[in-house]
Amino acid sequence: MKILTGNDLKTGDVTWWDGQGWSRHVNDAVDVGEKADEIAAREEASRNVVSAYAIDATKDENGVRPAHIKDRIRALGPTVRPDLTLKPADPTAGNWVI
Amino acid sequence: MYKYDNYDQQMVDTRVEEFRDQTRRRLSGELSEEKFRPLRLMNGLYLQLHAYMLRVAVPYGTLSGAQMKALGDIADKYDRGYGHFTTRQNIQYNWIKLEDAPEILADLAKVEMHAIQTSGNCIRNISSDHFAGAAADELVDPRPYAELLRQWSSFHPEFSYLPRKFKIAVIAADTDRAAMRLHDIGIQIVKNDAGEIGCAFYVGGGMGRTPMVAPCINEFVPLDDLITYSEACLRVYNRHGRRDNKYKARIKILVHEMGKDEYTRQVEEEFAHLKSQGIEPPLAELERIKPYFADPAFKSGLSDEIDRTDTDFALWVDRNTVVHKAPGYVSAVISLKPVGGIPGDASADQIRLMGELATDYSFDECRVTHTQNIVLPHVEKARLKDLFDILDANGLSSPNLDTIEDIIACPGLDYCSLANARSIPVAQKISERFSGSGKTAELGELKLKISGCINACGHHHAGHIGILGVDRKGVENYQLLLGGSEAEDTSLGKITGPGFSEDGIVDAVEKAADVYIANREDGERFLDTYRRIGMDPFKEAIYG
Numbered sequence: 298m299k300i301l302t303g304n305d306l307k308t309g310d311v312t313w314w315d316g317q318g319w320s321r322h323v324n325d326a327v328d329v330g331e332k333a334d335e336i337a338a339r340e341e342a343s344r345n346v347v348s349a350y351a352i353d354a355t356k357d358e359n360g361v362r363p364a365h366i367k368d369r370i371r372a373l374g375p376t377v378r379p380d381l382t383l384k385p386a387d388p389t390a391g392n393w394v395i
Numbered sequence: 396m397y398k399y400d401n402y403d404q405q406m407v408d409t410r411v412e413e414f415r416d417q418t419r420r421r422l423s424g425e426l427s428e429e430k431f432r433p434l435r436l437m438n439g440l441y442l443q444l445h446a447y448m449l450r451v452a453v454p455y456g457t458l459s460g461a462q463m464k465a466l467g468d469i470a471d472k473y474d475r476g477y478g479h480f481t482t483r484q485n486i487q488y489n490w491i492k493l494e495d496a497p498e499i500l501a502d503l504a505k506v507e508m509h510a511i512q513t514s515g516n517c518i519r520n521i522s523s524d525h526f527a528g529a530a531a532d533e534l535v536d537p538r539p540y541a542e543l544l545r546q547w548s549s550f551h552p553e554f555s556y557l558p559r560k561f562k563i564a565v566i567a568a569d570t571d572r573a574a575m576r577l578h579d580i581g582i583q584i585v586k587n588d589a590g591e592i593g594c595a596f597y598v599g600g601g602m603g604r605t606p607m608v609a610p611c612i613n614e615f616v617p618l619d620d621l622i623t624y625s626e627a628c629l630r631v632y633n634r635h636g637r638r639d640n641k642y643k644a645r646i647k648i649l650v651h652e653m654g655k656d657e658y659t660r661q662v663e664e665e666f667a668h669l670k671s672q673g674i675e676p677p678l679a680e681l682e683r684i685k686p687y688f689a690d691p692a693f694k695s696g697l698s699d700e701i702d703r704t705d706t707d708f709a710l711w712v713d714r715n716t717v718v719h720k721a722p723g724y725v726s727a728v729i730s731l732k733p734v735g736g737i738p739g740d741a742s743a744d745q746i747r748l749m750g751e752l753a754t755d756y757s758f759d760e761c762r763v764t765h766t767q768n769i770v771l772p773h774v775e776k777a778r779l780k781d782l783f784d785i786l787d788a789n790g791l792s793s794p795n796l797d798t799i800e801d802i803i804a805c806p807g808l809d810y811c812s813l814a815n816a817r818s819i820p821v822a823q824k825i826s827e828r829f830s831g832s833g834k835t836a837e838l839g840e841l842k843l844k845i846s847g848c849i850n851a852c853g854h855h856h857a858g859h860i861g862i863l864g865v866d867r868k869g870v871e872n873y874q875l876l877l878g879g880s881e882a883e884d885t886s887l888g889k890i891t892g893p894g895f896s897e898d899g900i901v902d903a904v905e906k907a908a909d910v911y912i913a914n915r916e917d918g919e920r921f922l923d924t925y926r927r928i929g930m931d932p933f934k935e936a937i938y939g
Contacts, residue, residue: 307422308492309446347428348442365869367808370817371444375809377737377819381475381490 298328298356301336302368303349311371312346313361319346322383323372324360369394396459396760397542397687399507406550407504410511414438415497422494437517439510440496444812447491450513451503455523455541455565456484456763463750463761465506470743473499478746480731480739482803482854483562484522484763485513489810511549516557518548518629522564524572525764528688529772531720535592537567537584539685540621543676544582547622554629558636559644561629562601574765574881576600576609577857579646580628587615594621598628598658599650602851606887607647612659620666623675627666631658690721691758691773697723701776708783711794716779723776727757729769729786730793730801734830735823738804739767748789756782765854766803768796799834799841799908800826803854807847807864808871814847816864816871817897821845824901829908838908841921844879857881859922860907861888862900873900877907877933878925891934906936 300323301314312319313326314336320326329336333351340346353364363369374382376391384390399407414434421431435441439450451466458466466486470478473495474488481487491499503509512519521541528536544563548554554561564573567584575581581597593615600609616624632646635653650658699722703709716725729749732738741749749769753761756778757771764770774782786792795801802825805811807818822845829835844858848865855861861876872894879888895903908921910933915924925933 304442304446307494309442309490311445341428344422344424366871367444367812367814370808374445375489376817377809377823 298354298361299330299333299351300326300354300361300363301329301333301349301351302326302371303337303340303346306344306347313372314340314349323354323363326354326361328356366394396457397454397538397684404504404507407507407509407511410438410509411497411500411504414500418493418497433515435493435496436514437511438496438500439513440491440493441514442812443489444808444810446489447493447496448810449488449491449496449499449510450481451486451488451508451510452513452520453484453486453508453763454545455521455527455538456525456765457527457538458750458753458761458763459506460750460752460754460759460761462506462508463753464747465502465508465750467743467746467748467750469499469502470746472502476743477740478743479737479806480741480763480767480769482765482767482805482852483520484525484765485520486763487806489806515555516559516561517555518551518557518561518563521545521548522562522573522578522765524566524568525762525770526572526717526726526772527567527762528690529719529724529726530568530570531718532570533568533720534584534586535567536688537565538688539681540567540582540584540594541565542684542687543621543681544625547625547676554633557629557633558638559641559646561632561646563625569883571881571883571885574854574857574885576885577602577606577854577881578609580625581609582621585615591617593617594624596624596628598662599647599655601645601647602854602856603645604642604849604851605645605648606851606856607651608885608887609647610650610655612655612662618681619675619678620670621675623669624662624666626674627662627669630665630669631661635661691760693721693724693773694775695722697775697777699723699776701779705780707787707792707794708780711783711792712779714794714798715796716774719773721773724773725776725779727771727774727779727782728764728796729771729791730795731768731791732795732801732826733790733793734800735827737819738802738822741769745789745791748785749791752782752785766801768801795835797840797842798836799829799838799843799860801842802826803842803844803858805846805853807845807853811847811852813850814864815849815866816847816873818845818847818853818862818864821862821864821873821897821900824897825904828901828905832905834908834912837912839920841908841911842880843904854881855879856887857885858888859920859925860904862904865894867894871897873897875900875903875907875937877930878922880922884922889930891930892938903937907933910936
């Protein structure tokens with residue numbers, strides 16, 4: 298699947314297109330198919346997101362998983378600071394990106 | 396320390412208001428990202444992997460206690476409670492909100508700091524020896540010259556859009572503590588046979604994907620030609636540096652392709668022309684600057700004795716203090732490399748504390764090193780134990796300066812959008828491995844440097860042991876390099892062979908260390924043994 302990611306213009310937070318808006322959680326990301334460029338252009342023009350780009354990902358019972366490690370780290374947060382990731386209570390969350 | 400005059404302050408304050416308006420226009424939609432991006436980068440604001448990142452300039456690595464404390468306050472107020480000290484003597488904040496950026500710049504301006512020219516194809520922060528003004532072996536304090544260069548290069552209209560970024564380092568000792576020959580221009584303040592002070596110019600060094608050691612193009616430029624000669628070096632680069640390919644745009648490529656002799660000829664020709672233009676600031680300006688860097692009021696008659704009863708303290712003194720030019724004083728290095736920690740990171744509380752310690756113990760001065768540590772340059776030996784106890788109580792007393800635990804590491808893929816692999820976890824595992832095995836002391840001086848991509852912010856080319864993270868089909872892989880140095884014996888490391896996994900590279904480093912221990916002769920450092928016995932014994936042990 299193709300999913301769309303970018304950063305919130307004001308906060309810089311990593312965000313994922315969930316079909317209606319932008320979520321901080323990669324598991325909310327939806328397949329954008331061939332519409333990535335169209336959505337990115339519209340959303341950037343509306344100042345909802347900056348530097349949007351499409352990536353490959355897979356989805357199974359565990360959720361959405363970006364294909365590349367860089368995007369998995371973007372989805373989680375820095376592996377060396379579990380307290381600053383989206384799963385601060387799980388010190389092993391970094392294993393997900395490997 | 397240099398103090399802003401009205402002109403400096405007005406320049407910085409004006410830029411803050413300018414950026415405040417630009418940010419407002421971006422958020423309101425008057426400016427597109429395409430138009431805003433170069434404006435925010437001119438103010439050090441990047442968009443990184445997780446958020447905006449702000450890089451703040453620390454000119455020649457020197458900070459007052461108040462400035463350091465302000466950096467801690469910013470970490471608390473606008474970031475997530477920490478900052479990251481970089482290999483160019485700067486500090487970066489990783490979690491900045493765009494809407495906060497103008498206010499941060501305003502807070503910085505209040506303590507005579509800014510983030511101008513910490514990005515973009517311009518002359519970046521001037522770096523220098525972190526022991527400047529304290530080192531026993533320096534000819535003069537290099538910082539007045541670095542400050543003169545800072546003033547010249549700030550908003551220089553001709554050099555705001557160079558082919559590529561441009562980094563200058565200034566030192567004034569034969570011992571190079573600033574990686575001088577790995578800069579676009581490295582300047583060493585020297586004395587000629589007539590006893591006159593001048594500058595040796597090394598041009599065309601750098602790391603990145605094409606590492607080069609800068610050749611000396613002029614062994615003695617008179618002091619009153621420092622700026623004019625620098626201008627000539629930049630002009631030739633600005634004229635002929637490649638703008639068609641960013642990977643070939645640095646001055647090192649120009650000097651290499653044009654040839655040192657032809658580049659030098661053109662610089663000399665341009666220099667002769669510029670001399671007739673009278674662009675050199677009067678020496679009076681340098682004389683105006685110098686008193687700001689005058690020695691503090693060192694006490695006389697101090698004892699050199701140190702009570703070494705506390706063994707932890709004694710080890711820290713042996714490892715982390717450096718001889719000072721004034722009797723009774725040392726320079727104390729605060730390691731930001733705790734075992735298993737993140738190289739260069741410090742919490743807001745630690746940053747503020749280091750600012751307070753600078754005020755209380757070091758004549759209100761501290762320094763950021765390019766090795767991502769903090770220096771208190773002027774500490775009385777008699778007060779070292781008190782200082783150590785405070786550091787120890789706050790997680791800042793790691794006794795590991797210049798050991799294998801004192802690792803330089805770039806932010807890597809944990810933070811950086813350019814990185815291919817993570818650097819920090821590798822650094823953490825190596826420091827844990829060697830601390831746990833007890834080999835750190837046995838290995839002595841061993842400089843290990845890790846970069847998460849070919850851009851080499853972690854100086855991997857210049858490590859006695861270097862590690863380069865690469866992307867192998869989406870999987871992190873680490874190449875091992877041996878034999879680099881960024882000191883006065885500058886050399887570039889060589890790759891040992893095929894790369895390793897994250898755990899494999901830690902094993903490989905330990906095997907290389909063991910080869911050194913097995914083969915070293917009296918007094919040899921790792922680097923010396925490598926240079927004597929060559930790569931083969933290491934490859935044999937590592938790849939077997």
